[in-house]
Amino acid sequence: MMKKYIKIGCLFLLLGACSPIKTNFELPVLGRAEIVTKEVNGILTEDTIPHRIANFSFINQDSAIVTNASFKDQIYVADFFFINCPSICPEMSKQMYRVYEKFLENENIGLLSHTIDPVYDTVAALANYARLLGVSSPKWQFVTGDKQQIYDLGETSYMVVANEDENAPGGFIHSGAFLLIDKERQVRGVYDGTIASQVDLLMKDIDKLLTSYEQ
């Protein structure tokens, strides 16, 4: 009997020990790497291509074009929303606003919100939304564009759900995730944008990622 308790105790000790060690780990690179076989000098070799955000081109609230190049010297946080969203978006905007406020003066960070309702969320509507929220570009960009490109980018690059669904509240189904993207276009973290503690973690991870670039 005593042995059993000691075993359980050890397990808890191990569990407890994990968290302080883990905070020193580098952030993971998320997504499945692609393995490509190619011929170099007549020899077949395998090359590993890490998962990266695909090329995109959208228009922001100031009618400026936003592409991957817009973030070449920045890490950024991406999410998917729509203005007339009755469910989780208001909370997501509130949480993203916390990130905005915290890193307002830091030029190494950008925020990128994609609308999944481009028919309604025109450039003018997005500009109005940003005005009501009291935020400005280029720190926080709200982008619209080709609907299919937005959905495809969401599902294949950012690995989140973003699509039309007539059964969902407001007519769209989408994840409330915030994605942390590094300067190499790689996904380094996924956080629930509707939960304050998850966004606290995101802000810590942003600091950690920024520090890794300073070294």
Add this chain to the structure above:
Amino acid sequence: MSSNNLFLFLFLFLILSCHSYQKPSESHVPENLDEASKMKYTQYLIQGKILYNTNCTHCHQNSGKGFRELYPALIGSAALMDDMGPAACLIKYGTKVSRKASNQNIAMPAQAELSNLEIAEILTYIGNSWGNQTGFISVKKVATSLVDCATH
């Protein structure tokens, strides 16, 4: 005390304690009401708070303060407090924002599934919390207001 007696005691204690409804701490109930009215008032506030938390807090927040200029505050809003009738229409049918107009506030979604009683409870809670003191909003008042929503 046998366990049976103890059970009976606890059972009665629980039943009796149900009678003393606790209003939400942020809400206000007028002093000059008779016991029955006070109880009904309190029931509306309790139920109203539950419904508010489910249907309204995403935008207007637990505090009723709203968020930035996106979602208006419900505290001390004269337009809201003067007459809760239009507010009943807003909850039930939402605001109609033209798809072309961009210089407006964000549209409020319709919540057509809410019953008149539920709307009365929500309005009683909003109208008498966080410093608001509009008084009791009855189901009848909601029903009458909903008849002429088109004129608001």
